[in-house]
Amino acid sequence: MSSSTLTVTDNRTGKTYDVPIEDGTVRAMDFRQMKTGTDDFGLMLYDPAFMNTASCRSSITYIDGDRGILEYRGYPIEQLAENCTFLEVAYLILFGELPTQTQLDHWVYEITHHTMLHETTKKFMESFRYGSHPMTMLISTVAALSTVYPCATNVHDPASRLLQIKRLIAKMPSIAAMSYRHSLGFPYVYPDNELSYTENFMNMLWKMVEPKYAANPVLARALEVLFILHADHEQNCGSSVMRAVGSSLASPYLAIASAASALSGPLHGGANEEVIRMLDEIDSKADIPAYVESVKRGKRKLMGFGHRVYKNFDPRATLIKKIAEQVFGVTGQNPKLEIALELERIALQDDYFISRKLYPNVDFYSGLIYQAIGFKPEMFTVLFAIPRTVGWLAQWQEMIVDPAQKIARPRQIYTGSRQRQVVPIAERDAVEVTA
């Protein structure tokens, strides 16, 4: 018997099965053969929230949560943040290798020349209610792009996939900036092809009457590094949604809108906005112990703390603290930083957080930087969605070409009633129901 097997004895039948172990994993389908009789469906695995289920093979992003390691295509995040531009990292994540200068120049040219939005998309955005949340405008508008590019459903055509990938990476900042300006009632600013990806984004956000927008280089680089840190994070909630929706062969614009919807929640990318609201609520250092006590009593969560995978530290949070210093050197310190540092200090000494391995995650400090750069809290999750689009697209592409993948379709353990008879409406007894 191979040592790379798991021997399972089904005590209901006394039968023994050898299940292969590959890459530290057993296949759920190998358990289906374990039946009590011919009518039995066979054993399934129950794993709510996919706590211990690998849904794919992937060569994009490696995370070692216990050691705080994050690598894109094998390159440590620290080196990429130090040496690369965002579009260089996007190329790496999507195509597997760092580009040469010629390849990068071509890639940057291609992305830069897809940043414009169709005028009908602009009109679509104009119809949003004044004060709409920028993240929901972004999600709806990306979904609406599926009407502009109906051929995008040709997902098995590599050339079509590449075109949609370029369009989406290029257009996300344009949509994001338009949603921001719409929420302020400002006229939209068209892209400037002479600027870098982040400089152009800043141009579309903040250009007013000046003939040419000049971004502060420190802030533009800080945004670039933040984009690099957020570009992919393997099978998180949003990426899993991207793969699941994409697995039905839906338009990538709709899959991206779905992934962005998942990201918008406060337990995922929406946490960065919630952190700032939490720091506003805490108000002063003196209020921190009472706030931490209320967290420990289960009244609320400490937003920006904890992670499903990182159980030691989030390497992105460590890098973000460094960026914060550079940004505050230009903008002046965000007054909430002191509260955040003290909150972190108190939490990291407290047994509640130590025993549960809860550490600051990527969202704990990113909001402070975004706010110092000049973003409203409503924009924070949008700033997460722009770079994460690269990761979503890489995950989507990998899923589409993987012969092992099919339409995503989990199983359930049915717990409801069976075989009831419909009673005519006049004869029914009222039963109190809850949602």
Ligand code: CMC
């Ligand atoms: N504050 C207080 N308690 C917490 C927190 C928190 N932020 N996070 C987890 N816990 C507790 C949780 O109540 C549970 O306690 P107990 O064992 O007594 O029931 C224990 O720690 C384990 O937590 P969990 O909910 O089982 O962990 P999870 O892996 O399901 O959740 C998480 C991960 C990120 C959703 C969660 O830590 C959380 O809600 N954090 C706050 C929101 C946040 O910052 N999200 C951003 C995540 S990083 C960026 C991203 O993914 O987009």
